[in-house]
Amino acid sequence: MRDGGLGGDGGFDKQLALFAEDLRRLRIECGGPSYAKISRLAPKEQPLSNSAIGEILTGKYLPGVDPLMALVRILLTVGADRPPARTDPRLAEWRSRWTELKIRQSALRNSSTFAAPAVDQPTSAVPAGSTDSPAPTGAADGVGAPSSVLLEQGVPVRAVLNALQQRALVSVDLAVEDTGIINSIAFSPDGALLAAAARRGSSVRLWETATLEPAGQLRTGHVDGAIWIGFSPAGGVLASAGNDGSVRLLDTATGMPLGQFPTYIPRIPNAAARPCAFSLDGRLLAIQAEARLVHIRDAASGDLVCEITTGDDNIDMLAFASNGLLATGHSVGLHLWDPVTGAVAGKLSAGNNPTKSISFGAANVSEASALAATVSYQKPRTVRLYDLNTLAQIADFFLHSPEPSYSLRAVFSPDGRILAASTDETLIMFDTTTREIVHIVLVNRRSPLAFSPSGRLLAAANSVGLGLWILPAAPEPS
Incomplete structure (x- = not known):
C-alpha cells in the first residue's frame, strides 16, 4: 500500500x-x-x-x-x-x-475561514465544531509541521495549529447529551476513538478524535450502565464493568460480545471503582472477583491464570505497572503482585490517608524510571509520587479542595512525564521530571481522566459533557 x-x-x-x-x-x-x-x-x-x-x-x-x-x-x-x-x-x-x-x-x-493567529492574546476554549480559534500567548514552540502533529494527535485542525503557537493549554469542549454522569472514559490504543460510559444507559458512546464527531455506540448489555471501560492495548477489544456485577468484552469493530465474567462492584455512592485492568501487552485481564480477590485471566481465551488474595485489605482499584506488575489500591496504599504467580512483589504506604486513585507511568527512558502515584481523599489531600524500583516516595503535592472530595483521580501521560490529578474544582498537571506543577485549571466537577496515546490530549468528564485539553509539547533539551 x-x-x-x-x-x-x-x-x-x-x-x-x-x-x-x-x-x-x-x-x-x-x-x-x-x-x-x-x-x-x-x-x-x-x-x-x-x-x-x-x-x-x-x-x-x-x-x-x-x-x-x-x-x-x-x-x-x-x-x-x-x-x-x-x-x-x-x-x-x-x-x-x-x-x-x-x-x-x-x-x-476550515481553510476558507482560517486566519493566522495573533500574538499575545488571551487563550479561549474551542467548542467542538467551532470555527473560532484560541489566540496564542507566546512564540511558536518548534514542535514540527502542523500536518505531522495533526496525524499524530488526531485532534481538531484549528486547535492544533494554535497549540503549536503557544506553551499554554488549549481547551476543546465536547457536549454529551442525555447520558447523565459519565463514569469512565478511554482512548483507543491507536488514538482514533474516544469512548465514554455514562451512569444511565447500557451503551458506550464513541467519538472520532480526528473530528470530534460521533462515531456510533457499542452496546455493552449491562443492565444498569457501565462504571468502567478500557481498551485492550492489543487493539480490537473493549472491556466494560457494569453495576450488574459483570465484566463484558466487545469486539470494537463489530460490536459483537466476546466474553463475560463476574466481578465485585462495591455499593458505595460515587465510588471511584476500577475493577479491571489490561496488562500493557493486552494478554492478561485482571478482574476484581470479590472485595479482596483478583482473578487474572487470559484476555483471549478467558482462562484463569491465577488468583490473588489481598488478605484483610479491600481492593479499591487495579492497574498494571510498566514493569509488568499488577498493583492493587487499598486504604493503606498500594500492593504490587506478580500477575502470573500471584506472589507479593512490594508494598507502598499511603500514610494515614486512604488511596482513592492509582495510576502508573510508563518508563521515560527505561524501567528504572517507572513511577506510581497515590491520591488521598481526606485532608490534606495529597498526591504522592513513587519510584517503583526502589519503592521510595520521591515527591508530593497537595490538591486544594474545601470539602472532602470523592471525585479524585490521577493519571500519567503515556511517557510518564505529566501526572494529571483532579478534585471537584481543580485539575492540576505535575511535571514528574522537574517536580513542578505546570498547569492548574479550574473545572466543574470533572472526575474521570484519560490521556491519548500520544500524550498531547487529556480528556476529563463531568455531568454535562467532556472537556479536552491539548498539551504543549515538552521543551527541547538544552
Whole structure:
C-alpha cells in the first residue's frame, strides 16, 4: 500500500483518488469479488449497497469509517477464505489512512475561514465544531509541521495549529447529551476513538478524535450502565464493568460480545471503582472477583491464570505497572503482585490517608524510571509520587479542595512525564521530571481522566459533557 500520509504531495481530492485506487487494487488482489457478492457478505449492522460500493471504489466521496472498514474486512475475508484477525495490521493501516483523509477534509473545510493567529492574546476554549480559534500567548514552540502533529494527535485542525503557537493549554469542549454522569472514559490504543460510559444507559458512546464527531455506540448489555471501560492495548477489544456485577468484552469493530465474567462492584455512592485492568501487552485481564480477590485471566481465551488474595485489605482499584506488575489500591496504599504467580512483589504506604486513585507511568527512558502515584481523599489531600524500583516516595503535592472530595483521580501521560490529578474544582498537571506543577485549571466537577496515546490530549468528564485539553509539547533539551 502506498504511503498516504498527510505530509505527502497533493490535496484532499488527489489523496482521495489515490485512496480509491488502492481500494480497487485490494479488490483485485482479493479475487475481484462482484459488487453483489460484497453486498451479500456485508454485516447486517453495516449494509453496503451496490451503488455505495461503486461510489467508494471510484472515490466519489470519503465514506464513513464504518462502511470503509466493513468493505476492507469483506475483501480480506474473500481473499483469504477466512475473516482477518482483529489485530491484523492491514485493518489498522486502512483505518489510519482514513483518519489522515478525514483530517485533510476537515482542514479543507476550515481553510476558507482560517486566519493566522495573533500574538499575545488571551487563550479561549474551542467548542467542538467551532470555527473560532484560541489566540496564542507566546512564540511558536518548534514542535514540527502542523500536518505531522495533526496525524499524530488526531485532534481538531484549528486547535492544533494554535497549540503549536503557544506553551499554554488549549481547551476543546465536547457536549454529551442525555447520558447523565459519565463514569469512565478511554482512548483507543491507536488514538482514533474516544469512548465514554455514562451512569444511565447500557451503551458506550464513541467519538472520532480526528473530528470530534460521533462515531456510533457499542452496546455493552449491562443492565444498569457501565462504571468502567478500557481498551485492550492489543487493539480490537473493549472491556466494560457494569453495576450488574459483570465484566463484558466487545469486539470494537463489530460490536459483537466476546466474553463475560463476574466481578465485585462495591455499593458505595460515587465510588471511584476500577475493577479491571489490561496488562500493557493486552494478554492478561485482571478482574476484581470479590472485595479482596483478583482473578487474572487470559484476555483471549478467558482462562484463569491465577488468583490473588489481598488478605484483610479491600481492593479499591487495579492497574498494571510498566514493569509488568499488577498493583492493587487499598486504604493503606498500594500492593504490587506478580500477575502470573500471584506472589507479593512490594508494598507502598499511603500514610494515614486512604488511596482513592492509582495510576502508573510508563518508563521515560527505561524501567528504572517507572513511577506510581497515590491520591488521598481526606485532608490534606495529597498526591504522592513513587519510584517503583526502589519503592521510595520521591515527591508530593497537595490538591486544594474545601470539602472532602470523592471525585479524585490521577493519571500519567503515556511517557510518564505529566501526572494529571483532579478534585471537584481543580485539575492540576505535575511535571514528574522537574517536580513542578505546570498547569492548574479550574473545572466543574470533572472526575474521570484519560490521556491519548500520544500524550498531547487529556480528556476529563463531568455531568454535562467532556472537556479536552491539548498539551504543549515538552521543551527541547538544552
